[in-house]
Amino acid sequence: MNRKIIFAGGASALLLGTVAIAQTAPDTSSTAGRGSDSSMSSATAGSAGQAGSMSGQSAVSDQDAAMSADQAGTDSAADADMRMAGERG
């Protein structure tokens, strides 16, 4: 099945509903990369997970960029969009 990653707008989250993620080398610059444990970095059985072109880690890097702007105090259109989305509860 060929699946794609979809960004949830300009936000710091990704939809997984129609996703397959290919795992690439860890992005040590990303937050998730910092959280990676080298003891888990070994190869494993299974040939799945090869489809797609974006890893979870690189997606997180995009989020980092968005959040950096947030932390710098800038109020982008994406920030306003997220504020408008509110919290569904």
Add this chain to the structure above:
Amino acid sequence: MSACLIGLSGGEARQQAHDANVAPVQRVVHPLYEQLQRQLAAYEASWAQLPQTPVRPGPTLTKGAVGERVAALRHRLGLPSGERFDTVLAARVSAFQSAHGLPPTGDANAATVAALNKGAGPYEDLIQLNLDRLRALPGDPGRRYLLVDVAAARLWLYENGRPVHSMRVVVGKPDQQTPEMMGVIRYMVFNPYWNLPPDITRASIAPNATKYGPEWVSDAGYEVLSSWASDAAVVRPATIEWRAVAAGDEVVRVRQRPGPGNMMGRVKFMFPNSRGIYLHDTPHRRAFAGDARVASAGCVRVEDAERLARWLAGVGFEDATGAPEQRIDLAQPVPVYLIYLTASPGADQIVFRPDIYQRDRQGAST
């Protein structure tokens, strides 16, 4: 230099990589994927090889029953031929029920006969569909992360590759579904405001403001803000044309003040996204009872928010003051994965769960 050692176990891959003097590649699939794959093989060995003999529908068959339907049932479950429903057949029926998400009564009731007559194929397809869903998870999701199985309405806290705690959650109603998504929790907010999405303001605030007058908004614990900018000011509800909001002709920013009745409870866990999906505490505790925990507007309400807060940031409710919206940044942001599994790996066999959002048919057709 790296090597791709597909087809080997983790230990074998590490050993071969060591022998070959190369670094093994990153794990490509999440351990749950591998676990479900193994249990699929076990399922096929146990249940897919049996004769797919149909059992005629009829009254529930229980221990002591005799006849041709019992004979068909015995054949279907791979037992020696005969027409008596004995203890061995009851145990076999119970095992079948347990392996197919049915209550293990040992009686061949209508649901069990229907499952038997469906054959193994649809179950194998369903497991494959869930393997596809698990492929969406990174192989290395992080040293610490959260996993929410929306179909199970349960949250797991993972540390160093192992779940260290689990708790019940309440997920979205079928008409306000919790999506499959990932995010990164970077901060949490004690004593939070609840910022309402425009559709909820339209459906539940505007009609009341229209019916009872704009003062109802303040009396019910809500505030109106001038815009969606970060420096928006609180404005009087009387300045809003609530009829237009109720009709969908205008949108307005509304938030619920912090307090015991706040929809976010005492803390919300933030991974900003344009769908308004978050993890949070809740004042509505009764929704955690029972197996069908589908009551939210799409967010994930967690059963033990304080435990989660402590795990994420080492602080609990007694660390918060009465001040509204106290933001606590996490020293290490923590990924959160929201997945939907109607067939998931269990301790010793696959666990089938109700398809609460009717996504299996949709997934099977793609």
